[in-house]
Amino acid sequence: MSSKVVAIVGSYRKGGAIDTAVEAILEGAREKGAQTHTIYLREQHVEFCTNCRQCTQSPGAERVKCAQQDDLESILKEIEAADAVVLGSPVNYYNATALFRRFLERLLGFFYWPWGNNLLVQRNKRQSRKAVLVASAGMPGFLIPLATGAPRALRLMAKSFGAKPVGSLWIGLVSQEPHPRLSARTLERARHMGWKLA
Numbered sequence: 001m002s003s004k005v006v007a008i009v010g011s012y013r014k015g016g017a018i019d020t021a022v023e024a025i026l027e028g029a030r031e032k033g034a035q036t037h038t039i040y041l042r043e044q045h046v047e048f049c050t051n052c053r054q055c056t057q058s059p060g061a062e063r064v065k066c067a068q069q070d071d072l073e074s075i076l077k078e079i080e081a082a083d084a085v086v087l088g089s090p091v092n093y094y095n096a097t098a099l100f101r102r103f104l105e106r107l108l109g110f111f112y113w114p115w116g117n118n119l120l121v122q123r124n125k126r127q128s129r130k131a132v133l134v135a136s137a138g139m140p141g142f143l144i145p146l147a148t149g150a151p152r153a154l155r156l157m158a159k160s161f162g163a164k165p166v167g168s169l170w171i172g173l174v175s176q177e178p179h180p181r182l183s184a185r186t187l188e189r190a191r192h193m194g195w196k197l198a
C-alpha cells in the first residue's frame with residue numbers, strides 16, 4: 001500500500017517560497033509512490049487556543065479533542081492517518097508565522113497537563129511518523145537555526161504529531177524580489193527529501 005504524506009503550510013502567500021518548497025518535497029514523495037495532500041492553514045478555520053486546558057486534564061495515551069468547533073479535528077484526523085508530514089513556515093520576526101503558531105498552540109490535547117502540575121507530559125511518545133521541516137527567510141539560510149525560533153516551533157509540532165524529523169530545509173535570501181524563485185539546487189534537495197518520506 002502506498003504511504004500517505006500530509007503537509008502543513010504556515011505561509012500567508014500563495015505560490016511563495018514555502019508553497020514552492022513544500023510542493024517540491026511532495027513531488028519527490030509522489031515519485032516514490034506516496035499519496036500526498038497539502039493543508040494550507042491560511043484556508044482553514046482554526047481558532048486560537050483559549051487556555052481552558054480541558055484537553056489536558058484526563059490521563060491516557062490518546063489525544064483528547066479540543067472543545068472548540070472548527071477545522072482542527074479534521075486536520076488532526078488527517079495527520080493521524082498519515083505516515084509522514086512536511087511542516088513549513090516562513091520566518092517572521094525571528095519565528096514561525098503567527099498562522100503556524102496559532103495552529104501549534106492548539107495541539108495541547110497531545111499532552112497530559114492537569115492543573116497543579118508544573119510540566120506537561122506527552123501522552124504518546126512513540127515516533128511512528130517521519131517529518132521534514134522547512135523554513136524560509138530573508139536572512140541567509142544557515143542563520144535560520146542559529147538566530148530564529150522557527151526550527152524549534154517546527155520540531156515541537158513534529159513532536160506533537162509523533163513524527164521524527166528525517167530532514168530539514170532552511171531556505172534563505174528569499175526577500176530579494178517580490179516573488180522568490182527557488183534555485184534549481186534547492187528544488188532538487190527538496191525533491192530528494194521527499195524520497196525519504198515515501
Ligand SMILES: Cc1cc2nc3c(=O)[nH]c(=O)nc-3n(C[C@H](O)[C@H](O)[C@H](O)COP(=O)(O)O)c2cc1C
Nearest residue numbers: 011013016017018090091092093094136137138139
Ligand atoms: C512580517 C514579516 C516579518 C519578517 N521577519 C523576518 C525575520 O525576522 N527574519 C528574516 O530573515 N526574514 C523575515 N521576513 C521575510 C520572510 O521570512 C520571507 O518573506 C518569507 O520567508 C517568504 O515566504 P513565503 O514566500 O512563503 O511568503 C519577514 C517577512 C514579513 C512579512
